[in-house]
Structures are given as C-alpha cells and as structure tokens.
Amino acid sequence: MIATPTLSFYVGRVFLVSVLSLIAGLMLLVSMFDFIELLRRAATRTHVGFATLASIAGLRIPFIVMEILPFGILLGGILAFWRLARSSELVVSRATGLSIWQILMAPVMIAVLLGATATFALSPLSSIMKARAEQLENIYLRTAAGPMSLTGGQLWLRQIDRTLDPPGIVILHANNVSLRQMKLELAGVSIFRLDAEDRFLSRIEAPRAELQHGFWRLTDAREILPDRTPSAPQTIDLPTDLTTDRVQESFASPDTLSVWKLPGFISLLNTSGFSSIRHRLHLQALLALPLLAGVMALVAAGFSMRTSRRGGVMKMIGSGIAAGFALFIITKIANEFGQSGGLPVPLAAWAPVGAGFLLAVALLLHLEDG
Numbered sequence: 001m002i003a004t005p006t007l008s009f010y011v012g013r014v015f016l017v018s019v020l021s022l023i024a025g026l027m028l029l030v031s032m033f034d035f036i037e038l039l040r041r042a043a044t045r046t047h048v049g050f051a052t053l054a055s056i057a058g059l060r061i062p063f064i065v066m067e068i069l070p071f072g073i074l075l076g077g078i079l080a081f082w083r084l085a086r087s088s089e090l091v092v093s094r095a096t097g098l099s100i101w102q103i104l105m106a107p108v109m110i111a112v113l114l115g116a117t118a119t120f121a122l123s124p125l126s127s128i129m130k131a132r133a134e135q136l137e138n139i140y141l142r143t144a145a146g147p148m149s150l151t152g153g154q155l156w157l158r159q160i161d162r163t164l165d166p167p168g169i170v171i172l173h174a175n176n177v178s179l180r181q182m183k184l185e186l187a188g189v190s191i192f193r194l195d196a197e198d199r200f201l202s203r204i205e206a207p208r209a210e211l212q213h214g215f216w217r218l219t220d221a222r223e224i225l226p227d228r229t230p231s232a233p234q235t236i237d238l239p240t241d242l243t244t245d246r247v248q249e250s251f252a253s254p255d256t257l258s259v260w261k262l263p264g265f266i267s268l269l270n271t272s273g274f275s276s277i278r279h280r281l282h283l284q285a286l287l288a289l290p291l292l293a294g295v296m297a298l299v300a301a302g303f304s305m306r307t308s309r310r311g312g313v314m315k316m317i318g319s320g321i322a323a324g325f326a327l328f329i330i331t332k333i334a335n336e337f338g339q340s341g342g343l344p345v346p347l348a349a350w351a352p353v354g355a356g357f358l359l360a361v362a363l364l365l366h367l368e369d370g
Contacts, residue, residue: 007093012106014084015297019076019114026068026075031061041141048140056140059133062126063255069118069289070296073111074324077300080107085305100364104301108294115293119286124258131256155186157247159240160271161193168201169194170238172216174209184211184244189218191238200226204236211247215239241268254282262286277345281338284349295356299323302363327356 035057042048084090093103155177161168175188191204206221220233246268257265262283269276303320331352338348 007098007103008106011084011103012110015077015080015107016110018080018083019073019111022076022079023065023068023072026072027061027065030064030068031057034060034064038141045140052136052140056133056136059129059136061129062122063130063133066118066122066126066289069114070292071324071328073114073293073296074300075321077107077111077297078304078320081301081304090305100301100305100367104298104364107301108297111297112290112294115290118293119259119289123286124260127256127258127261130253134253134256155247157242158271159242162239164193164195164201166196168196169198179244182244184247185209186211189221191218202226204238205230206236211240211242211244212237213243241271254279257282259283259286277339277341280345281335281349284346285335288349288353292353292356295353295360296324298360298364299327299356302360302367305367323359327352330355 035053038053038057042053081090090103155172155174157172159170159172161170171192171194173190174186176186178185178187186209187207189204189206189209191206193201193204195201203224204218204221205224206218208219210217210219216238218236218238221236222230222233223236224230246265254262257279262279266276266279266283269279300320303316303323334343334348334351337343338345343351
C-alpha cells in the first residue's frame with residue numbers, strides 16, 4: 001500500500017513545524033551564550049559598545065543555524081515522532097498496511113531539502129556575514145594583526161610562471177609579511193624559478209616586494225643565473241594570479257567562503273602552494289549536509305517511533321539524543337583526523353554520515369520486524 005498524499009502531507013507538516021521550532025530555540029540559546037561570551041571578552045575594552053557586540057553576534061546567526069541544523073532535525077524529529085506515537089496516529093497508519101519506510105518518506109525528503117537549502121542557499125549568506133563578523137572581531141576584540149599574524153611573519157607560496165613556454169613554477173619565500181592599507185608588502189624575498197620539468201632556472205633576491213594588481217613588484221632585485229654573477233639591482237615585475245584578498249582568505253576560516261566559491265579557491269590554493277585540506281574538508285562537509293540531515297531524521301524515527309504501550313519510551317528518546325551527540329563527537333574526531341592528514345578528506349567528511357545511516361537502518365529494521 002502506498003501512503004496517501006494527505007497522510008504524507010500531515011506527517012511532513014508535523015515534522016517540519018517541530019524541526020523549525022527546535023532550530024529556532026537552539027539558535028536563540030546558542031546566540032545568547034555567544035553574546036554573553038562577547039560581553040565577557042569586551043569587559044576590559046571600554047571603547048567597544050553594546051551595538052558593536054550585538055552586530056557581531058547577529059552576523060554569526062546564519063553560521064550558528066548551519067552548525068545546529070543536524071541537531072535541530074534530530075531533536076525536532078524525536079519530538080514530532082514521539083507525539084505521533086503517543087497519540088496512536090502511527091499505530092493507526094501502520095494498521096492500514098503502511099510500512100515505516102512509507103511513513104518516513106515525507107519527513108526524510110523534508111530533512112534532505114532543509115540540508116540542501118542550508119548548503120546551497122544559506123551557505124553563501126553565512127560566509128559573507130561570518131567574514132564580516134571576523135573583521136569586526138579582529139578590529140575590536142583581538143590584539144593580533146588579523147589573518148596575516150597566523151603566518152608567524154613568514155610566507156611561502158608557489159605559483160605558475162606564465163612568462164615561460166611551457167609555463168614553469170615560481171616558489172616565493174618572504175621573511176616578513178605586513179599588510180598596510182590593504183597592500184601586501186614583503187621583506188627579505190627569495191624567488192626560485194623552475195621550468196616545466198622542475199629544472200632550476202634562476203634565483204631572485206629582493207629586499208622588498210609589493211603585491212600589485214596582477215604582479216609582484218620586486219624592488220632592488222638581483223637575478224642570479226647559474227654560473228653567472230648577480231645582475232645589477234633593478235625593479236622586476238613578476239606576473240601572478242594572487243590578490244591581497246585571496247592571500248588573506250587562505251589564512252582565514254573556510255567558513256567565510258560559500259560552497260560556490262570553494263572549488264575555485266581550492267584550485268588556487270593548490271596552484272599557489274598553500275594547504276587546502278581545511279577548505280576541501282569544509283567543502284565535503286557542506287556537500288554531505290543534505291544526506292546528514294536525512295540520516296538525522298531516520299535516527300530520530302528509530303529512537304522515537306516506539307509505541308507508548310510497549311514502555312521505555314523516555315529511555316529510547318534519551319538514547320536518541322545520546323546517539324546524536326555521539327555522531328557529533330565522531331564527526332569532530334573524523335574532522336581532526338582529516339585536517340591532520342590521517343584520513344583522506346572524503347572519508348573524514350562522509351564516514352559519520354555512513355555510520356549514522358547504518359545505525360538508523362538497523363533501528364528501523366528492528367522496529368519494523370519486531
């Protein structure tokens with residue numbers, strides 16, 4: 001027997017209202033604690049006003065929604081299915097010959113749609129607002145100089161040398177990096193030029209360099225060729241695809257980039273010699289979010305669709321909440337292994353989804369077949 005559209009609409013509506021209510025409640029709770037933490041950090045900074053802190057907290061709200069979405073679906077789903085089971089509506093539906101899988105079709109589709117909306121629609125808004133929040137935080141609440149301080153004062157990068165045919169490789173190292181008036185300046189610059197076969201061509205030493213629009217300007221640079229004396233100091237312009245914003249973004253949190261920008265930026269990082277593990281892991285996590293949302297709906301059903309007359313309902317619901325947090329811990333552990341290179345990035349991002357799916361299927365099969 002196939003579930004009627006009326007029944008699917010009713011179950012889906014109950015599930016959606018419950019999930020959205022839980023997401024809103026969790027968002028308010030987490031935002032409140034986040035704002036309290038901002039107030040604590042700004043206690044010794046009298047120049048930081050209440051409005052500034054409220055702006056930072058408000059700009060983080062879409063990011064918070066992205067973070068709590070799986071748990072909102074889990075807790076909201078548990079609440080929705082528990083209500084349906086307590087009112088015996090699930091019992092009546094199954095008495096008509098419907099299986100659990102048919103009843104769950106609408107909630108799972110809604111959960112996947114919520115995850116896809118978060119990935120492809122909310123993610124761009126979240127990245128823009130999170131980047132602005134980090135800028136305000138760097139200005140008002142942090143003593144460091146911003147993203148560039150993460151390099152420890154030095155910079156290594158690799159880029160394509162398009163002045164050669166076929167294109168070669170340029171490896172650049174700077175002893176000191178500074179950002180003044182949105183201009184990236186380097187000191188103690190060493191550049192190694194290699195051909196397409198990775199054969200050494202020349203070395204350039206310059207006391208100063210500045211990133212201009214489309215090129216590095218090396219001041220008082222000397223080019224050293226094999227078996228030749230260094231050239232006289234001169235100004236050398238070295239073409240590049242990098243911009244100041246892109247160099248800053250390479251050190252910034254991947255959360256400040258949307259799912260649409262991440263593939264191109266990952267390619268740029270790989271070309272420039274920066275590590276792209278964090279960005280690749282974040283991209284895979286975003287792509288896995290719709291399936292993770294669907295899995296959370298299945299886990300919620302597996303722990304809460306037990307009928308009240310069989311007893312142990314609250315224990316099952318508590319077990320569902322514990323299982324959700326266990327999946328969260330597994331996700332964080334896999335993420336740490338992925339960032340350290342201990343696990344391949346796709347496995348680190350998708351393994352928690354697979355583990356949750358197997359758990360949910362096992363629970364539902366046991367519930368269906370008794």
